[in-house]
Amino acid sequence: MRTLSPARTVGIVFAFCTASAIFSPAQTFTSLASFNSTGGYDPNPGVVQGFDGNFYGTTYNSDSGNGSGTVFEITPSGTLTTLGSFNYSDGANPTAGLTLATTGNFYGTTSTGGANAAGVIFDITPAGTLSAIYSLCSVISGRGLCADGFGSNAAPVQAPNGHFYGTTATGGDGAGVSGTVFKITPGGKLTTLYSFCPQYPSCGTDGRSPQGLVQATNGNFYGTTNGGGANSFGTVFKITPAGVLTTLYSFCSLTNCADGTTPLTLVQATDGNFYGTAWGGGFYNNTECSVYGCGTIFKITPGGILTTLYTFQGTDGTSPDALVQATDGNFYGTSGIAGSNNFGTIFEITAAGKLTFLHTFTFSDGAGPYGLVQATNGSFYGTAAGGGANGVGTVFSLSVGLGPFVETLPSAAKVGAKVVILGNNLTGTTNVSFNGTAAKFTVISNTAIRTTVPTGATSGVVEVATPSGTLKSNVRFRVVP
Numbered sequence: 001m002r003t004l005s006p007a008r009t010v011g012i013v014f015a016f017c018t019a020s021a022i023f024s025p026a027q028t029f030t031s032l033a034s035f036n037s038t039g040g041y042d043p044n045p046g047v048v049q050g051f052d053g054n055f056y057g058t059t060y061n062s063d064s065g066n067g068s069g070t071v072f073e074i075t076p077s078g079t080l081t082t083l084g085s086f087n088y089s090d091g092a093n094p095t096a097g098l099t100l101a102t103t104g105n106f107y108g109t110t111s112t113g114g115a116n117a118a119g120v121i122f123d124i125t126p127a128g129t130l131s132a133i134y135s136l137c138s139v140i141s142g143r144g145l146c147a148d149g150f151g152s153n154a155a156p157v158q159a160p161n162g163h164f165y166g167t168t169a170t171g172g173d174g175a176g177v178s179g180t181v182f183k184i185t186p187g188g189k190l191t192t193l194y195s196f197c198p199q200y201p202s203c204g205t206d207g208r209s210p211q212g213l214v215q216a217t218n219g220n221f222y223g224t225t226n227g228g229g230a231n232s233f234g235t236v237f238k239i240t241p242a243g244v245l246t247t248l249y250s251f252c253s254l255t256n257c258a259d260g261t262t263p264l265t266l267v268q269a270t271d272g273n274f275y276g277t278a279w280g281g282g283f284y285n286n287t288e289c290s291v292y293g294c295g296t297i298f299k300i301t302p303g304g305i306l307t308t309l310y311t312f313q314g315t316d317g318t319s320p321d322a323l324v325q326a327t328d329g330n331f332y333g334t335s336g337i338a339g340s341n342n343f344g345t346i347f348e349i350t351a352a353g354k355l356t357f358l359h360t361f362t363f364s365d366g367a368g369p370y371g372l373v374q375a376t377n378g379s380f381y382g383t384a385a386g387g388g389a390n391g392v393g394t395v396f397s398l399s400v401g402l403g404p405f406v407e408t409l410p411s412a413a414k415v416g417a418k419v420v421i422l423g424n425n426l427t428g429t430t431n432v433s434f435n436g437t438a439a440k441f442t443v444i445s446n447t448a449i450r451t452t453v454p455t456g457a458t459s460g461v462v463e464v465a466t467p468s469g470t471l472k473s474n475v476r477f478r479v480v481p
Helices: none
Strands: 011-014 028-034 041-043 055-061 070-074 080-085 106-109 120-124 130-135 164-168 180-184 190-195 208-215 221-227 235-239 245-250 261-263 274-280 296-300 305-311 318-320 331-337 345-349 355-360 367-374 380-386 394-399 407-409 418-422 431-434 437-439 441-445 448-452 462-466 469-472
Touching: 041 380, 164 208, 180 208, 221 261, 221 274, 274 318, 331 380, 345 367
Parallel strands: 011 305
Antiparallel strands: 028 394, 041 055, 055 070, 070 080, 106 120, 120 130, 164 180, 180 190, 208 221, 221 235, 235 245, 261 274, 274 296, 296 305, 318 331, 331 345, 331 367, 345 355, 367 380, 380 394, 407 418, 418 448, 431 437, 431 462, 441 448, 462 469
């Protein structure tokens, strides 16, 4: 099994939590499918829901294309299909999942392969047509290095302007070759917005090896680096769409790295703050953990004030992965190692830091889980990199009793912009409204609606009236000027 390891302080509040976690029996876990060594295997973190209600993701390895990996599709009931296979020339060995675009296609990145053997940015249609829209290392700096980046371990995010924004793990136009932030059009025109550590070895506080981006409601992007910064253990940063970067926080600012090390991707919550996990640190002395600890869960304000919400202690899991905020307001995530069976856990944590265990993996149902997504039916779906019937990974679901909802794509747009609404049992929909303003719409399937942001619409909840009841959007739709 492949192990994925994540490679000035404005203010800080530290709330040490001593593993006051409990187990909850009120949930239903289902192992949907096991990968096998004759197809794609070793799945990457997470899946994404498509227009058709099925889920899509990537595998790092495969039995074809020189082991270059695949894109897979899985139905909610567990029918697993290989949608596309990488052949190295169009990319190889993705280490992250996919992003659903407003067109219905999926976008992602690979860690290697492509025209320059440095990874690609690709798209793939729901029918399985895979295309490398950009090969990294197509721009060479004066030092003979990849000025536009080398490899990527995160899928790009699509902004309301239709462009995609993402990061590369290494490369850049500078001496440090520590990664980049880029913008790329759907057609493949790439612009490097920022290169990390341009003055190596005097890198300052901007960090090394960015881990992906999230676009906030203020229009800026926020992300983390898993190294570098003032203390060499990673950072949280903000970057504008024009490429102006500000370091908000450097990890290991507390004695013995009690605030965490090597942070992972952030999520912006409904309270406007960001929540995330640090893969290590927390300084709990346990033989199952690194010298600095088993990892933490933290909250950070847009201004950089960090609060540690939970510190892992080994038996409750180690190496937590990225979080997702669910419709109940709580956060859900996975720990890839340890737990009572030593194969990882699924947990829930409140914004106040109360953690509850929902599932402990047994290897037969998966091992080394990586992240979750909440589907519009209310349940969570995810992948485990190992375990299962064949020992090379699984796809699973978890229901905790949360109800169905609808999701808009994008979550912010101007009046007159086209929006897709994802959901379930949408056939027979009689009304769609944006914060109370009715909109024209077309039901294109039982799981998707096309609509337009109506004149007079204001930011707020999107509602869809169906024969079985009214569904509300999981987040507030933001009407932009």
